[in-house]
Amino acid sequence: MKYPVIFIAILLITAFFAGCTQQQATAAPGVIKIGVIASLTGPASNVGTNMWQSAQVAADKVNADGGVTLKDGSKAQLKLIVGDDESTQQGGQKAATKLITDDKVDILVGGYSSAVTSAYEQTIAEYKIPYIVTGASSPIITHRTDIDTSYIFHHCPTTDTYGQYTTMFIDQVVRPAVNKKLGASADRPFRLALLYQDTAFGKGIQTAVNDTIVKNNLKIILISQQSFRMGESDFRTQLTAIKATNPDAVYLGAFPNEGAPIITQARRDIGLNTIFLNAENNDNAQFYKDVGQYGEGAIIESRFSPYTAPAGAVADSQNMFKQSYFTRFGAYPDMMGASTYEGVFIAAKAIANAGTTDKATVRQALVDLKMPQIIEVMKDQTISFSPDFRESTFDLWMEQLSYNATLGETRPVIVWPDNLKTTDFTLPSWYMAGSSS
Amino acid sequence: MDNMGVFLQIIFWGLYAGCIYILLATGLNLIFGVMKTVNFAHGEFLMLGAYITATIFFLTGINPYLIILLSMLALIGIGAVVERFCFRPILGTGKLNEIFLSIGLIYIFQNGAAMIWTDEWQSVKSPYDGITIPVGSLFVPLDYILIMVFTAAILCGLYLFLNRTTIGMQMRATSQNRKGAMLVGINVERIDIISFGMGCSLAAAAGTLWIVSGQIFNPYMGSIPAIKAFAIIILGGLGSIPGAIIGGLLMGLAENGAAFLLGGIWKDAISFVILIIVLVVRPTGLFGEKGE
Numbered sequence: 001m002k003y004p005v006i007f008i009a010i011l012l013i014t015a016f017f018a019g020c021t022q023q024q025a026t027a028a029p030g031v032i033k034i035g036v037i038a039s040l041t042g043p044a045s046n047v048g049t050n051m052w053q054s055a056q057v058a059a060d061k062v063n064a065d066g067g068v069t070l071k072d073g074s075k076a077q078l079k080l081i082v083g084d085d086e087s088t089q090q091g092g093q094k095a096a097t098k099l100i101t102d103d104k105v106d107i108l109v110g111g112y113s114s115a116v117t118s119a120y121e122q123t124i125a126e127y128k129i130p131y132i133v134t135g136a137s138s139p140i141i142t143h144r145t146d147i148d149t150s151y152i153f154h155h156c157p158t159t160d161t162y163g164q165y166t167t168m169f170i171d172q173v174v175r176p177a178v179n180k181k182l183g184a185s186a187d188r189p190f191r192l193a194l195l196y197q198d199t200a201f202g203k204g205i206q207t208a209v210n211d212t213i214v215k216n217n218l219k220i221i222l223i224s225q226q227s228f229r230m231g232e233s234d235f236r237t238q239l240t241a242i243k244a245t246n247p248d249a250v251y252l253g254a255f256p257n258e259g260a261p262i263i264t265q266a267r268r269d270i271g272l273n274t275i276f277l278n279a280e281n282n283d284n285a286q287f288y289k290d291v292g293q294y295g296e297g298a299i300i301e302s303r304f305s306p307y308t309a310p311a312g313a314v315a316d317s318q319n320m321f322k323q324s325y326f327t328r329f330g331a332y333p334d335m336m337g338a339s340t341y342e343g344v345f346i347a348a349k350a351i352a353n354a355g356t357t358d359k360a361t362v363r364q365a366l367v368d369l370k371m372p373q374i375i376e377v378m379k380d381q382t383i384s385f386s387p388d389f390r391e392s393t394f395d396l397w398m399e400q401l402s403y404n405a406t407l408g409e410t411r412p413v414i415v416w417p418d419n420l421k422t423t424d425f426t427l428p429s430w431y432m433a434g435s436s437s
Numbered sequence: 438m439d440n441m442g443v444f445l446q447i448i449f450w451g452l453y454a455g456c457i458y459i460l461l462a463t464g465l466n467l468i469f470g471v472m473k474t475v476n477f478a479h480g481e482f483l484m485l486g487a488y489i490t491a492t493i494f495f496l497t498g499i500n501p502y503l504i505i506l507l508s509m510l511a512l513i514g515i516g517a518v519v520e521r522f523c524f525r526p527i528l529g530t531g532k533l534n535e536i537f538l539s540i541g542l543i544y545i546f547q548n549g550a551a552m553i554w555t556d557e558w559q560s561v562k563s564p565y566d567g568i569t570i571p572v573g574s575l576f577v578p579l580d581y582i583l584i585m586v587f588t589a590a591i592l593c594g595l596y597l598f599l600n601r602t603t604i605g606m607q608m609r610a611t612s613q614n615r616k617g618a619m620l621v622g623i624n625v626e627r628i629d630i631i632s633f634g635m636g637c638s639l640a641a642a643a644g645t646l647w648i649v650s651g652q653i654f655n656p657y658m659g660s661i662p663a664i665k666a667f668a669i670i671i672l673g674g675l676g677s678i679p680g681a682i683i684g685g686l687l688m689g690l691a692e693n694g695a696a697f698l699l700g701g702i703w704k705d706a707i708s709f710v711i712l713i714i715v716l717v718v719r720p721t722g723l724f725g726e727k728g729e
Contacts, residue, residue, distance in 0.1 A: 042657065045556045198702045228701035231661075233652045236450045237696040237704075244443045257558045261653050268567055268651065271576045290560055290653065 032076045034347055035105035037095050039112050042087025043231050046286050047112055047336050052082050054337030057324050058344035068348050071355025089119035096120040100127045106357040109343035114138030114200040122147050130362045132346055134339040138200035142389040153366050154391040156339045163208020165396045166277055166301045169416050171218045173425050178248050178433050191434040193224040193242045196253030205253035235262045239270045246434035249275040256282045260290035267294040273432045284334040288409045295410035296403040297428035303376050303394050306332035308412045310420035317375045342374045442574035447697050453581045455689025456588035457643050462669035462681040464639030470612040470676035471632035475535045478542035480659025486512050486641025487648045488554055491561050500564055505645040509638035516637030517630050550656035558653045584646045591642055668712045674725025
């Protein structure tokens, strides 16, 4: 007698919760559900939290301005739902599946770490849901051919792009400065070392640097190419090997939680007093704090910084975003936050242009999208996606860090290119070039 | 730097890494030796030790090398509570229970730490940051010398404790023959709780020395070192303290040698390559005895 009662009770409870899920799954009228995939926990939580908070600032702005106008003339408000990828491939898979199947979001924004994001692209392809990737920078995100990536749009520069930018900066700015310091001839080859994360992201940078040197016949030789496991914290052995090759500079393909200790260990423990060039994901408030005095003279390739803005049109809009973010969260947004902020605006604009949340129509609206740049400097001041791989194109810049003893942190200034820079690149007084030959 | 200088520098980094591994693995082996308990959450005690040291340091500014004692004491208490309320009830009920219990503890400690301290990466600046001592062609940061000195001092203290005190001898007796120890009147439950607490305190020392070396840390920092600590105690021989010391040093040297010669991605893999070779050639580990 007891067991049938328990069985019926379980059935009733299950039915009750099933009803709750069904109710949640039905979109309320006038609401557009945007799923934001971000690393709220795990090693990338600092960047992921910034992405999620930036998305909230964007949604607030869109909603405060009246929301999104649909085809029938009705106004819809944005509702964000976050999925924590836990900085792991399995976590990413869970988050994407939950957002699509349980929360029934209309469009997805976010995604950090190419390794994590690429792990759940199959799910995106299966459900054919538009996804604006704003953090994973490997070109494989939209270039891979093993699955259908036609619903995925890439709104952040790829490692191909910023690897090329950074290599050209080395050739045009750092190499002449080092030759001048050494009193060497202008054709002295620059001795560059690479230290990169052994993932699609790090290998993407390695490939981009190698390709750029060969394609442009640059006077740069790669004297050492060392790799490390994602999440590593002890880099002393690789740095010792790099120092033994006498580099003029070291380019790091690393996340902020790796880049700051690499530079610290290199300068403090190894005595490798050289220029460290960092990828754009290091333009992050925590990085400026963690790297401290050892970050003096280092370079970050960037398109948005919490602590500086380029000369020109976007300075005001960047400062407004930073102010809104600071007012709400008491901190400054980082680069991945900036592209996620824009990702929400792009999603809203695409749905407005489509006039509906129908996935295929929104996808076509993203293909056809042409909207003015928002807070980041875009090619032709326009956000649009390339017809081949659905990638937007940014104008990037290079920042050089200087140490602020009062704050106990470093701060950036833009030193390249000429149309965006606020000052010139300088070699620090302690800088040691590789060798004069 | 010439080739010999590079070689010596790599050896030095290997010795430093070995010190952290030795403390972690010795603690794990102490617990396994006495209780025969498998605790996969041992890395979380390293993490807690690191956070306790960092928190006291951030609040007071006291030299972190002095805080190591407070951190070790705190972990003795935490370890005792975990032993009493988690491991003791399932002692002898099967290894599967111990494995699942410790996996559960990993999540509890990691998420608890993330709630208290957030899961942002953090770092501690040693008061000796930037001080290096030139030894021949080597750059030897003072912090690393201190880490080696502290490791040696802690191991000497442990040796004296195990060999010169009544409780230490009771721990060795329990480790050698638990039933025999009970028959001669040793309170093995009391010995269990002391062993577990001491094992955790050694993990706390490892965590403290980890962060004063300038490495960043977050609540998930203990997972990989814990796996390596298990590899080390299997390599050195289950329950063997000298085995843990030699195994830890070998692991540190092998990892750094592999990172230099084969590339950074081999750093973790080489530990397990050595482990497999040792298990094939000598299944009891380097210092293990049959039956352990």
